[in-house]
Amino acid sequence: MIIIQNINKKFSKLEVLKNVDLTCNKGECIALIGPNGCGKTTLIKAVLGMVLPDNGTIHFNEKSISNEYLYRNDIGYMPQIGRYPDTMTIGQIIEMIKIIRNSNEALDEDLIKAFELEKMFDKQMRTLSGGTTQKVSATIAFLFNPEVLILDEPTAGLDPLASEILKEKIIKEKEKGKLILITSHLLSELDDLVTEIIFMQDGEVHFHKKVATLLEETNESKISKAIASVLKQKKPETQNPKLETIS
Amino acid sequence: MNRIIKIILSDILKNKIVLAYTLILAILSWGSFSLEDNSSKGILTILNVILFTVPLVSILFATIYLYNSSEFIELLLSQPIKRVKIWMSLFIGLSSSMVISFFVGAGIPLLIFAPTAIGLMMLLVGSLITIVFVALAFLSSIITRDKAKGIGIAIMTWLYFALLFDGIVLFLLFQFSEYPIENAMVGITAFSPIDLARIQILLQLDVSAMMGYTGAIFKDFFGTSLGLFLSFLLLCLWAIIPYFISLWKFKNKDL
Numbered sequence: 380m381i382i383i384q385n386i387n388k389k390f391s392k393l394e395v396l397k398n399v400d401l402t403c404n405k406g407e408c409i410a411l412i413g414p415n416g417c418g419k420t421t422l423i424k425a426v427l428g429m430v431l432p433d434n435g436t437i438h439f440n441e442k443s444i445s446n447e448y449l450y451r452n453d454i455g456y457m458p459q460i461g462r463y464p465d466t467m468t469i470g471q472i473i474e475m476i477k478i479i480r481n482s483n484e485a486l487d488e489d490l491i492k493a494f495e496l497e498k499m500f501d502k503q504m505r506t507l508s509g510g511t512t513q514k515v516s517a518t519i520a521f522l523f524n525p526e527v528l529i530l531d532e533p534t535a536g537l538d539p540l541a542s543e544i545l546k547e548k549i550i551k552e553k554e555k556g557k558l559i560l561i562t563s564h565l566l567s568e569l570d571d572l573v574t575e576i577i578f579m580q581d582g583e584v585h586f587h588k589k590v591a592t593l594l595e596e597t598n599e600s601k602i603s604k605a606i607a608s609v610l611k612q613k614k615p616e617t618q619n620p621k622l623e624t625i626s
Numbered sequence: 627m628n629r630i631i632k633i634i635l636s637d638i639l640k641n642k643i644v645l646a647y648t649l650i651l652a653i654l655s656w657g658s659f660s661l662e663d664n665s666s667k668g669i670l671t672i673l674n675v676i677l678f679t680v681p682l683v684s685i686l687f688a689t690i691y692l693y694n695s696s697e698f699i700e701l702l703l704s705q706p707i708k709r710v711k712i713w714m715s716l717f718i719g720l721s722s723s724m725v726i727s728f729f730v731g732a733g734i735p736l737l738i739f740a741p742t743a744i745g746l747m748m749l750l751v752g753s754l755i756t757i758v759f760v761a762l763a764f765l766s767s768i769i770t771r772d773k774a775k776g777i778g779i780a781i782m783t784w785l786y787f788a789l790l791f792d793g794i795v796l797f798l799l800f801q802f803s804e805y806p807i808e809n810a811m812v813g814i815t816a817f818s819p820i821d822l823a824r825i826q827i828l829l830q831l832d833v834s835a836m837m838g839y840t841g842a843i844f845k846d847f848f849g850t851s852l853g854l855f856l857s858f859l860l861l862c863l864w865a866i867i868p869y870f871i872s873l874w875k876f877k878n879k880d881l
Contacts, residue, residue, distance in 0.1 A: 390880070429703050430880045451706035458704070462697035464637075472701075478629050479705050 380405050380527065380558050381426060386435035388421060388582075395421045396432065397582040403560065405526075408553045410569045411562040412606070413579035419562045420459060422579070423529055427456055452480070455525035459532045459562075461516035463504040469515055470500035473522070482523050490518040493544045509536045517545055527558045534568060546572065566603035576602065578609070630702070630711065634719030638691065644727050647683050651731025654679075659739040666831060669740055669748060672732065673827050676752050677820050680728060681759045682784050688720050688763030689780040693773045700881055713764075713876045717869060721760040725753045744830045751823045754861045758819045759784070761865045764872040768879070791818040808843040819864040822857050 381403040388396040395418045403409055411419050424430040426437060428444055428451070436443055439450040463472055477486070491497060494514040504512070513536050520528060530549070534542040549572060553559055563569060576593055578585040586609075590602065599605040638644060658671035695716070702712050732752060736745045766779040795814060799807070815821045829848045847853040 424881070427704055429700075431878060448706050448708045451704065454704075456704045458700075462700055464695065464698045464701075475633055476701075476705065478633070479702070479707065481629065 380440060382438040383422075383426070384436050384438075386422070386425060386432045386437065388418075388425065388430060388432050395582050396425070399435070399579075399582070399584055401577065401584060401587060403558055405558050406553075406556045407575050408549075408559040408573045409561070409575045409577060410573040410602075411560060411577045411579065412564070412566065412569075413585070417579045418582040419579055420531055423456075423531055423560070423562065426529065427451065427454065452482075452523075453526040455520035455523065455528045457513075457516045457520035457528075457530045457533055459535070461512045463512070463515070465505040466503060468501050468503050469496060469507075472504065472515065473500075473519065476519055476522065480523055484524060487521050487524050490514070490521050490544070490548060493548070494518065494541060510538060510541065513537055514541060517548075521548060521552070525557075527560070528552060529560045531562050532564070533561060534563065534565060542568070566606060567601070569602055573602070576606075578606070630707070630715040631719050634715055635723055638719060638723040639726075643687060644723060647687070647724075648727040648731040651675075651679070651728065652735070655732045655735040659735055665740040665742075666744075669736075669744060669827075670831065672736070673748065673824065676732060676748070676755070677824055678788060680752055680755055681788060681820060684724050684756045684759035685763045685766070685780045685784050686777070687724070688760045689767045689777055691720060692716065692763065692767040693776060703881055709877050710873065713873050717760065717764060720763075721757045724756045724760060728752050728756050744827070747830060748827060751826055751861075754858075754865070755819060755823050758861060758864045758868075761867075761869040761872070765868040768872045768875045787818050787820045791821065795821070812844060812847050816857075816860050819861055822861050822864075826854065826857055 381401070383399055383401040386396050386399040387394075399418075399422060411422070413419055421430055425432050426439075426444075428448065436445070438444070439447075440453070442450065444450055467475070473491075494517075496514060496518060499507075499511065504515075507515070513533075517530075517533060520530065528549070533545055533549070537545060546568065549559060549561070553572070561569070561573065573590055575587065575589050577587045588596075593602070593605050593609075594600065597605040597608045599608060654675045655672050658675070659665065659668040662668040662671060699712060699716075703709070729749070733749050736748055739745075740748075762783055763780055766783060767776045769779060770776050795811070798814070799811070815825055825844055825848055829845055848857055
């Protein structure tokens with residue numbers, strides 16, 4: 380469904396993505412993990428066409444996405460930090476997105492109900508807490524029943540109750556056979572969600588494996604432990620200062 | 627496209643600054659027409675007001691609005707909308723709202739007190755100047771991500787065209803007064819949209835007789851229909867070129 384070939388991206392001198400090759404298929408629930416600053420968000424933004432890669436191609440449903448925009452009809456995107464016009468209210472934002480999308484299909488308003496956003500419809504975006512903003516982002520991502528869901532740190536900032544609601548929603552959508560891409564640092568949360576894991580480091584894809592194979596290879600039962608043991612085996616020479624202090 | 631323009635337009639028209647701008651323009655125009663006994667003098671006063679405030683407000687408001695809508699642009703980009711469409715909607719929304727407030731503020735008194743060709747031309751030139759400076763605002767806001775820098779560039783641009791350019795022209799005039807530079811002066815005006823607008827209007831008024839020999843040369847060029855057409859074309863280019871440079875930059879921008 381999404382085929383990424385040989386993507387490179389430099390922000391002035393910093394190489395954020397180096398020769399990234401990935402294939403994501405329908406029905407998969409993929410976790411994109413890796414240390415801070417390894418290029419996860421940049422990769423996601425490249426798929427969305429917000430960041431334009433220096434070279435390489437991205438295909439969505441067998442079509443190149445360069446200079447295309449209609450393919451975004453099939454993507455629901457939940458950003459890491461949702462930024463919305465300050466003076467608009469929650470209701471106005473959701474209404475505006477509906478007008479922009481102009482979709483005739485039935486809307487998926489489960490999350491509006493589950494998060495009880497209706498009560499806060501006339502609250503301005505600037506008065507919202509980080510968690511509530513995340514709830515709005517999640518609602519918008521799921522609203523149009525997209526085939527692909529791209530969730531950048533979906534549960535960061537959500538309270539346990541809300542993050543449980545969101546997780547249930549993700550599982551429900553996964554069962555419908557949608558492609559779901561999640562980036563997260565909370566490995567423990569991914570256990571019952573994901574089917575595949577992509578591990579990125581310093582802008583490169585370290586490995587892309589099925590969860591089952593990964594667990595088998597490392598003889599572990601939890602994703603977090605499996606990742607830890609992979610990292611121990613490899614002892615990566617990293618340029619990422621944050622990771623250096625860890626290892 | 628219309629849906630996005632509608633959202634932007636309703637957002638801008640709700641803005642109190644635009645309302646204040648309309649009011650100020652209205653007060654200045656009504657005031658100068660009621661104070662002067664003949665409409666030609668009134669037009670001259672309004673001309674100076676328009677050539678000073680309209681560019682300043684257009685470029686500053688548009689630049690600040692663009693920086694403040696960076697979140698909105700980001701939100702739109704993750705939706706199925708072309709980049710060109712987003713930028714164009716912003717441009718149409720901003721320039722039309724500024725033109726509307728110019729029309730309401732200065733246009734109505736102009737049409738009432740000076741319903742002549744000159745009055746109509748003032749309206750046209752004022753609207754064009756508005757669009758030119760909105761386009762320049764688009765350029766200055768895409769050049770840098772830093773809001774303070776971008777607004778600084780916008781103010782500098784205005785200062786340059788409203789004050790410095792005239793100074794430079796005067797300086798050149800005095801330095802080269804020994805040489806036959808009248809024709810070159812006509813060419814130099816093309817480098818400032820405000821001067822283009824000013825000369826277009828001045829030459830339609832009787833006061834152009836007082837501008838001496840250079841005035842005669844100007845009259846020779848701008849007085850003809852070809853000259854008038856060319857100078858309008860130049861004004862349009864002043865809007866089109868900065869806008870398209872900014873559009874090209876926006877298309878290749880990482881957000």
